[in-house]
Amino acid sequence: MSLPHAILTALLEKPSSGLELTRRFDRSIGYFWSATHQQIYRELGRLEREAHIRALPAEQPARGQKKVYEVLPAGRAELTRWTAESQDPKPLRDALLLRLRAAAVVGTAGIESDLRRHLTLHQRQLAEYEEIQRRDFQPGKDTPQDRLHHLILRAGIDLETFWTQWLTRALQELEELPAQ
């Protein structure tokens, strides 16, 4: 139930077309709420129907024609409401931990290479986040917005740090285990 709110947030930051949104999701909001262009278009349709957003007037709004959306007051109100609403954290769901648990029963053969691959991916993601931090969060920039964005980025950095450390340890443990 969060995709519409992710879109409202993105559109408030800057009115955009479906494709522009898709690209921006790939770079920023998508780091913690990813979406495909199909999802985004479907949701834009819904939000427009509910009068939370509207397409900016264009000359010839035809198929294959860029359509830029902006948020209406009702949309902003809904986002404000949702943001302040109390929501339960949803339980962790991680296939890798599950696989390790399965490996404890059927044997660890073959899982090591995938752990190594995951480690590389998380290291890469961590490097990307740190690059963003270096580039976008110089000591000078310090508006409330910057501080919040930095806080969110820090969550990403810390999570990726956790995974790289944990995976390193996991690989070490696997090595010490008697071969099965």
Next chain:
Amino acid sequence: MSLPHAILTALLEKPSSGLELTRRFDRSIGYFWSATHQQIYRELGRLEREAHIRALPAEQPARGQKKVYEVLPAGRAELTRWTAESQDPKPLRDALLLRLRAAAVVGTAGIESDLRRHLTLHQRQLAEYEEIQRRDFQPGKDTPQDRLHHLILRAGIDLETFWTQWLTRALQELEELPAQ
């Protein structure tokens, strides 16, 4: 695509009925792959149809009658295959980070109390994990199974530690922010 494998793992650890599985999910596997009893029954049905598991012979298998399942060789083979298979980590999806990003646009009013609530919940979960660690992982127990289970538990502990630290910092930052 992991629930059937979670169930196979649980059944290999110990043959069980649907309700027993549900309870065990609440205490162990469910910490990283939760499921409701409805999901579990549906999946048990599927797994039985595909001959990955079978119900242990009972006198009168009627509705409202306990049905204990065990894993068949084909089921174990499938679990072994899945465990060793290469799988991409799925991108982070976290509503709280999204809400904070929204708050950067529409204002942080009202979000603080929920952050505090989340902090309490994560602290509680952390305490629960640490209790399990104390109880189930004494220095003596050191079979390969124990080591893998401990490794998984440590992931849970480290994740909850991350969240408590990050939320503490987030609350601190919010306080320092000019009221909106």
Next chain:
DNA sequence: AGGCTTTGTGCAACTAGTTGCATAAACGGG
């Protein structure tokens, strides 16, 4: 014996996300 709660199983409808494909305009090169 009659009703009340617990144990156990399960269906049906709904919601959210994913995958695969279709379509059209615009643009750039030969």
Next chain:
DNA sequence: CCCGTTTATGCAACTAGTTGCACAAAGCCT
């Protein structure tokens, strides 16, 4: 001017997870 690529929009079918409810047996209390 045709033709392939890029930009842009979108539908349809599928998969997975959630929510709400139903129903039967068994035990337990009075």
